[in-house]
Amino acid sequence: MKYDDKVTLYNDEGKVLAEDVPIEALSPMKNPYMGEMYVTFKRTSIIDLAKLEKILRDGTVGWMTTVGQDEIKMPWYGFRVKLIEDAGHIADELKKMLQTKDDDGTEVTLISGGNALIVQLSEEMLRRSADYSPAITSTGVALGQIVSKMADLSPIDHPHRLGLLKAALFGRYPQTVSTSPGNVVSTLIKPPSALEGMGTAFRTMMINHVVALANHRTLDAVALATILEQGGQYEMGNSIGWYERNQLLTSAFQGFNANNLVLDMIKENASGTVQDVLVYLIGRALEDGVITLKGDRYPYVQPSGYKLYSLTDYPKWNAYACASQLAAVIVNSGAARNVQSSSAVLAYYGDMLAFEAGGLPDPDAGRSMGVGLGFGFYTHGLYGGAGPGAFTMEHVITRSNSGFLTPCTVAAMCLDAGTQIFKPSVTSGLYYVLREAMPLLKDPLKKVAEAAESVKGDI
Amino acid sequence: MAEPVKKAKKQRGKKGKKAKYKSQIYPGADKVSYRRRRACDKTKKLTKFRSIPDDNLVLLLGHRFKGESYVSVHPPLDELIEKYDPIKEIVQPTPGARAGDRIRFVQFTDSMHYPPMAPWLRPRMYFARFRGIDTMVYSGRQLLEMRERDLEATTKQLLESEVFDPARSAVRGITVHGHALRLDEDGLMFDARRRYKLDNETGEVVYTKNQHADVLDVPLSVGRPLTEREARGHDVTYRWDVASFKSRTEVMSVISRYSTARIIAGFNPDMTELIDTL
Numbered sequence: 001m002k003y004d005d006k007v008t009l010y011n012d013e014g015k016v017l018a019e020d021v022p023i024e025a026l027s028p029m030k031n032p033y034m035g036e037m038y039v040t041f042k043r044t045s046i047i048d049l050a051k052l053e054k055i056l057r058d059g060t061v062g063w064m065t066t067v068g069q070d071e072i073k074m075p076w077y078g079f080r081v082k083l084i085e086d087a088g089h090i091a092d093e094l095k096k097m098l099q100t101k102d103d104d105g106t107e108v109t110l111i112s113g114g115n116a117l118i119v120q121l122s123e124e125m126l127r128r129s130a131d132y133s134p135a136i137t138s139t140g141v142a143l144g145q146i147v148s149k150m151a152d153l154s155p156i157d158h159p160h161r162l163g164l165l166k167a168a169l170f171g172r173y174p175q176t177v178s179t180s181p182g183n184v185v186s187t188l189i190k191p192p193s194a195l196e197g198m199g200t201a202f203r204t205m206m207i208n209h210v211v212a213l214a215n216h217r218t219l220d221a222v223a224l225a226t227i228l229e230q231g232g233q234y235e236m237g238n239s240i241g242w243y244e245r246n247q248l249l250t251s252a253f254q255g256f257n258a259n260n261l262v263l264d265m266i267k268e269n270a271s272g273t274v275q276d277v278l279v280y281l282i283g284r285a286l287e288d289g290v291i292t293l294k295g296d297r298y299p300y301v302q303p304s305g306y307k308l309y310s311l312t313d314y315p316k317w318n319a320y321a322c323a324s325q326l327a328a329v330i331v332n333s334g335a336a337r338n339v340q341s342s343s344a345v346l347a348y349y350g351d352m353l354a355f356e357a358g359g360l361p362d363p364d365a366g367r368s369m370g371v372g373l374g375f376g377f378y379t380h381g382l383y384g385g386a387g388p389g390a391f392t393m394e395h396v397i398t399r400s401n402s403g404f405l406t407p408c409t410v411a412a413m414c415l416d417a418g419t420q421i422f423k424p425s426v427t428s429g430l431y432y433v434l435r436e437a438m439p440l441l442k443d444p445l446k447k448v449a450e451a452a453e454s455v456k457g458d459i
Numbered sequence: 460m461a462e463p464v465k466k467a468k469k470q471r472g473k474k475g476k477k478a479k480y481k482s483q484i485y486p487g488a489d490k491v492s493y494r495r496r497r498a499c500d501k502t503k504k505l506t507k508f509r510s511i512p513d514d515n516l517v518l519l520l521g522h523r524f525k526g527e528s529y530v531s532v533h534p535p536l537d538e539l540i541e542k543y544d545p546i547k548e549i550v551q552p553t554p555g556a557r558a559g560d561r562i563r564f565v566q567f568t569d570s571m572h573y574p575p576m577a578p579w580l581r582p583r584m585y586f587a588r589f590r591g592i593d594t595m596v597y598s599g600r601q602l603l604e605m606r607e608r609d610l611e612a613t614t615k616q617l618l619e620s621e622v623f624d625p626a627r628s629a630v631r632g633i634t635v636h637g638h639a640l641r642l643d644e645d646g647l648m649f650d651a652r653r654r655y656k657l658d659n660e661t662g663e664v665v666y667t668k669n670q671h672a673d674v675l676d677v678p679l680s681v682g683r684p685l686t687e688r689e690a691r692g693h694d695v696t697y698r699w700d701v702a703s704f705k706s707r708t709e710v711m712s713v714i715s716r717y718s719t720a721r722i723i724a725g726f727n728p729d730m731t732e733l734i735d736t737l
Contacts, residue, residue, distance in 0.1 A: 012544070012546060215542050216541070216542040216544060217543065218544050218546040218547075242727045242728065243728060246728035246729075266546065266549055267549055270550050271590075273501065273586060273587060273588065273589065274587075275499070275501065279480060279482045282480050282482075299737065302486060302488075302709050302712075303488055303709065304486060304487055304492070304709060305483075305488075306485075306486040306709060306713075308716070308737055310735050310737050311731055311735040313731055314724055314730070314735070315728050315729070318728065330546060330550065331550055333591075334546065334547065334549075335550060335551065335552055335556065335591030336553060336556050336591030336592070336593070336605065337552050337591075338556070338562060338591075340562070341592060341604070344582070344592070344595055347595070348582040348586060348594075351582075351583070352586060354713070354717040355485050356483065358483075358486075358716075359712070359713040359714070359715075360720065360735070361720040361721045365720075366721040366725070367725070376595040377595070377597065380593075380604075381564075411546075414544060414546075415544075415546065415547060415550070417533050417536060417539060417556065418533035418539075418559075419532055419533070419561075419562055
C-alpha cells in the first residue's frame, strides 16, 4: 500500500457504503467499477434510427450547428426506407458485421421501441485499435451498407441517394474535423479527431448529460462526474507521482462523500450562507487536525488578533477545501434552486477561504478560483455565453483545473428547478433512456464504494 | 509521502462543550480593515441610513410594475414533481425559489472616491449575508441575481444601509461606466445616462430614470449624499488620507502568504513544509 490514508464512504442518505477503504482503491487505475465505466464509454455508440429515417426522407443533412439542423434541405434527393420497423433486422446484421468472432462480447441493443440502437464493440476490437474510432467509423460504414441494401441503392442508378446516405451517417466529415453535432451515429465521448488535447476524452461529456445519466440525484451525479474527470486527469498526466495522493484524497472527499464530510457540511448549513460553510470548514479542519494554530503569539497571532493557521498535511487540506467548495455550491444553489449561481461561488469561494484561514491556499491551489471567474464571465450577461449545463467538462472555459470544478456545477444543475433554457430534458433526452438501458450507469456512488471494498484486500 | 495527520487536541470551552470556531473574516487592525470586516460579518447588522418605500424600489429596479404580481418561471416547489434526491430535501429554499419566481438582477457601480462599498468586496458581503445569490464582477460593476422577491428584499437592505452612498454608489443596469472618473461638480459620480441628479431644494439625490435608464413618471429620492467627512469614515479602500500604507502590513502578509502557497502547492502538493513555512 503506497499511502496510509483510509476513508469511509457514505451515500447521500448518510448510510455507510464501504468502511476503511484505502484511497488507492478509489484510483481510476485500480477501482474495478471505474475501469468498467471507462471501457464502456469507449466501446459504446448510439444510433438514432428515427432521426436517420427522417433525414433520409427529407434530405436534411450536412448541418454545422446543433441548433441549425435543418439549415440544408434537399428533399429531391430524399428516399423512404423503413428503419424503425426493421430495427431488429438491422441490429442482427450490425452485430454480424461488427464482431471479430462469435460471442466476442459485441452487443447491439434496441432502445425506445426500435427508435434507437446501442452498439457496444468487443474489447478485442478496442485492444487492436489505436483509439475508439471504430465505435463511429465501423458502426457508420456497417450501417451504411445495411441501409443501402435495404433501399436497394446502386451508384449507377442512385448516386445522389448514396451521397445523401453518407452525409446522413458522417455529416461533412472528413471535410470537417469530426461528424456534425447531433450526428446519427454518436459516441458517449467526443470523436478522437475532435479532442482538444491529449487525454481529455473522458472529460468531453456535457454537464447536462451527466445530470441526465444520474437522473438528477446530486451526489450520484457528482460521483459520475468525478469518475470521468479523474479518468481524464490520469490520462493527462495530472495524477502521476507527487500529484497522485492529492488527486486521490480530494476526489474521495469531494466526489465520493468520504467520511460523510460533504453531507455533514450541507446538513449543518441547510439554511445557511456560503460563508457559514466556510466557517464550518475551518472549525472541522481544526477539530480533525488538518490545520493547527501553532502558538498564541506573533507571527501565529497578528497584532489585530487575526490568526494564521498552519497546515499539517496539504493534500488533506485541499481535500477538505474542495469538499467544502462543493457543499457551498450545493447550499447556495439549493437555496435559490438554480444552477447559474454555481460559477459565482466557484469564483469567490477561494478568495473568502484564503482570508478566513489566515492565508492558507484555496481549493486546487487557486485553479478553482481562476477557472470560476472565467466560467462566471461566460455564463452571465457580462460577456454573453451559454448556460452552465451546456458546457463540456473539458471546454476551454472549464478545463484548467484538476477535475474538482465541474462536479460542483453538475451538483448545482441537479438542484435547478427549471430556470434554464438549456436544461437536461432539452439537451440530453437520450441519456435518460441510456441510463435505463445500461444498468452499469445507475447508482455510481454505491458501485464505486462496493468495487473499492472488493479490492481493498489486494492493495 | 506526507506523514499521516495526527489528531489534534480538540478545542473545548467551558462545561466541556466543544468550543465553536469563531469566524475571523479579514486581517488588519486599522479603520479600513474594520470596515471590510464589518461588511462581511453577518452577526453585525448593517446600520440603516435612510428609508425607501417598497414601491419606489420596484420602480427603480424596473422589472415589474407597481402592484403587479410576480411572474413564475416554473411551478411552486410544493407543486413541482421532482426526481428523488435527498439533498433537495435538506437544503431550505428561499421564499422566491419556493414560489418559482423568475431570476432578476440589480447591478451596482461604486466610485473610487471614498466608496462605502467596492465591486471586489460586494461578493464577500453578499455570500456572507444572503442566501441563494448569484453575483459576478466586471470592470467596476457588480451584478447580483436572485429570485425576484428575494432580490427586492435584498436590494432594500443594500440601498437603505451604510453600504450605499447616493453620491458615490449607483444602481446601473446598463452603461455602468464612471466609477474611475472625477466626481461631477455637485459631488455625484458621473453617469452617461443621467439617471440621477442632486435636488438642490431637498439636498437629496433623486433618480429620474430606473436602472435600465427608462424615464420614471415621478422622481424617486434615495436620500442625501454622505458628506466628505462621513464618506471618509466609511471608506473601504486604502488611500493616503484614510489609512496609511503601513497599516496594510497584515493584509499584505496574508496575501503574500497565500500567493506563495498556491504556487508551491500547484507545483508539488507533497511539499507541505514549503507550502506552509509558518
